[in-house]
Amino acid sequence: MAFFRFSPGPQAPEPAGEGVVLRAPQAEDFAEWAELRERSRAYLEPWEPTWPADDLTRAAFRRRVRRHADEIASDAAYPFLIRRAADGVLLGGLTLGLVRRGVAQSATLGYWIGQPHAGHGYMTAAVRLAVRHAFQRLRLRRIEAACVPGNAASIRVLEKVGFLREGLAREYLCIDGAWRDHVLYALLERDLLPPDRRA
Numbered sequence: 001m002a003f004f005r006f007s008p009g010p011q012a013p014e015p016a017g018e019g020v021v022l023r024a025p026q027a028e029d030f031a032e033w034a035e036l037r038e039r040s041r042a043y044l045e046p047w048e049p050t051w052p053a054d055d056l057t058r059a060a061f062r063r064r065v066r067r068h069a070d071e072i073a074s075d076a077a078y079p080f081l082i083r084r085a086a087d088g089v090l091l092g093g094l095t096l097g098l099v100r101r102g103v104a105q106s107a108t109l110g111y112w113i114g115q116p117h118a119g120h121g122y123m124t125a126a127v128r129l130a131v132r133h134a135f136q137r138l139r140l141r142r143i144e145a146a147c148v149p150g151n152a153a154s155i156r157v158l159e160k161v162g163f164l165r166e167g168l169a170r171e172y173l174c175i176d177g178a179w180r181d182h183v184l185y186a187l188l189e190r191d192l193l194p195p196d197r198r199a
Contacts, residue, residue, distance in 0.1 A: 047176070092112050094111040097110060107134060169181065
């Protein structure tokens with residue numbers, strides 16, 4: 001039995017603002033995506049699961065795009081590529097995944113940014129857009145995120161947006177080939193309100 005599912009409704013326009021646009025990955029994104037991921041490999045690998053041997057191939061990307069389309073259609077996850085609004089340059093990616101409906105109405109946030117674009121505020125802007133989309137369009141009420149304790153840049157992004165630290169999960173995810181502890185963060189829609197307006 002499903003208790004109050006709360007589906008997002010008709011397809012929303014692409015989230016945009018603060019100099020960035022979020023758009024679901026498409027097959028034509030492959031070349032730019034693969035180039036940015038390869039260029040940023042050493043920068044990203046310490047913070048991500050081990051990349052499959054064929055990760056940057058066109059066939060693997062096609063499979064990824066098909067899987068993403070299925071996840072969106074089934075309200076299971078909402079993956080986005082992050083593009084700079086001014087010129088459309090690919091900056092990174094972001095996913096609202098593991099969507100849980102019923103009594104939870106929550107999702108898990110994950111993200112990556114290409115090394116050339118790190119440190120310019122793009123990810124903070126993209127996460128702000130994503131959480132607004134999650135709360136207003138997808139009708140979620142809680143967004144969770146986790147990061148390796150040593151990932152100071154990721155912690156800064158979450159805390160700038162308003163995520164609150166909730167604890168530490170031991171050996172939470174296998175990252176770069178090893179089971180790593182993760183700091184757990186979460187954001188509720190009411191956390192974004194001024195203190196005097198929070199319920």
